[in-house]
Amino acid sequence: MKGRMLLAGFGGQGILFAGKLFTYAGMLEGKNVTNIPEYGPEMRGGTCNCSVIIDEDPIGSPLVLEPDILIAMNLPSLDRFEKSVAPGGKIFIDSTLIDRRTVRDDVDAYYIPATRLASDAGIAKLANVIVVGKVIRETGICSMEIMDKVLEKVVPPTRAQLIAPNKKALEIGYRFV
Amino acid sequence: MADKVLVKGNEALGEAAIAAGCRFFFGYPITPQTELSEYMAKRMPKIGGTFLQAESEIAAINMVLGASSAGARAMTSSSSPGISLKGEGISYIAGSDLPAVIVNIQRGGPGLGGIQPSQSDYFQATKGGGHGDYHLIVLAPNSVQEIVSLTFDAFDLADLYRMPVMILGDGMLGQMMEPVVFPEHSERVLPEKTWATDTTKGLRKKNIINSLYIKPDVLEKINFERYARYAEVEAKEARYEGYLLEDAELVITAYGATSRISRNAVNALRAKGIKAGLLRPITLWPFPKDAYKSAAKTAKAFLTVEMSMGQMIEDVRLAIDCLRPVHFCGRTGGMIPTPGEIEAKAEEIARDF
Secondary structure, three states, X not given: OOEEEEEEEEEOOOHHHHHHHHHHHHHHOOOEEEEEEEEOOOOOEEEEEEEEEEEOOOOOOOOOOOOOEXXXXXXXXXXXXXXXXXXXXXXXXEOOXXXXXXXXXXXXXXXXXXXXHHHHOOOHHHHHHHHHHHHHHHHOOOOOOHHHHHHHHHOOHHHXXXXXXXXHHHHHHHHOO | OOOOEEEEHHHHHHHHHHHOOOOEEEEOOOOOOHHHHHHHHHHHHHHOOEEEEOOOHHHHHHHHHHHHHOOOOEEEEEOHHHHHHHHHHHHHHHHOOOOEEEEEEEEOOOOOOOOOEOOOOHHHHHHOOOOOOOOOEEEOOOOHHHHHHHHHHHHHHHHHHOOEEXXXXXXXXXXXXXXXXXXXXXXXXXXXXXXXXXXXXXOOOOXXXXXXXXXXXXXXXXXXXXXXXXXXXXXXXXXXEEEOOOOOOEXXXXXXXXXXXXXXXXXXXXXXXXXXXXXEEOEEEOOOXXXXXXXXXXOOEEEEEEOOOOOHHHHHHHHOOXXXXXXXXXXXXXXXXXXXXXXXXXXXXXXXX
């Protein structure tokens, strides 16, 4: 499938990292891809979002204004972007941090307590990757198999010990129902 | 062929410059080009090059002048307010007939403006910016892969014509990640730098790099010679990309980031039965006038799309001698036009066809 994705949350949640995972996956599966972040001058806190496009055809504008897939990791992100989701699109919500349902009735919504699942599993900083696993499960935007290669590309060799917990996070998300 | 890698525009530009033989980079941080300086700080020491964070933008551009005088490939980069500071040095480099590459990853202005993408330095890049009779070759990539190829071109064209070349990007291209392949080297054969102030080894007269000519007749002659070279650049180096232009009644024209947004609009307009096409200048100076003249044969109107209050629109009107109406659609201050806004404007224009 092709997809226009918007990933949003606050700085430090790994929004850009999650976006990179999908972008690499698309590239390694031979598709055209673009990835463009939007963030303020601050390193942590503040809002942060990232547009990712995966397409068989050449990509024009890299900005995603009407996402097929929205990942909302905090309430301000859901408030800001849920109206822009394309009809029939999918919204992924971190239900540990967002205590409301979507107001849209023409999209599929998935509520996943990613932040709690991550801390329960002892991988507290990987809520983002848990959501990535869930998105792969529900959208087929890329295969789970390709993620091994993706992690090799994205995680620098000096931090290779981080690959195993990332795989664990992907599995937790993929299996969550 | 080398592997595809996923990189940001700013980093791709840095790596391409190194691959093109740039061994001296003089920078000063400013959003949204900082990743480029940061990349050069990391990479240059590893390959035996020099990265120097100057005390100011003005110092950095004059260091480029110095390194280039000695025959090295040198580059500096900044964003809009920083480029204004470099204006004097750019004029001196042009006046000294030196090659150099200057990167402007534009942000909103005037003044300190903002940190979001913009294209409001078009006039500064193509009409001057510094003082005196001179031009820069201005290259405007619209993808990360094209950032790479145009960076190679920038160094080659600078050496070939002994003039400064500007790569004019914007915050969107600088921050965007796309897969790229890096070529290993350029194919062009370039003239020896017999003018460089490297060592004479006692074998020749010393070379002098200078931009001061007190006698007006001498300065005039040098300016004439330089403009003869500019005429050659205009004749040989203008580049553009056309998309669905053959039968286009409405020619949308845009460079850099806005050309990508416009491409979405062109596709949507075609789906609605409006014969739209896209003319994208790749060189902003020299401006690809002939492409506009030939597009004007089928076009009933032009629409320029810019992240500015409308600057390139003047060159479009000049290129077609105002033979067709030229409309404008733009946002400014760091706002980015949407394909929908462009479509709406285009449909309004096409209603009169």
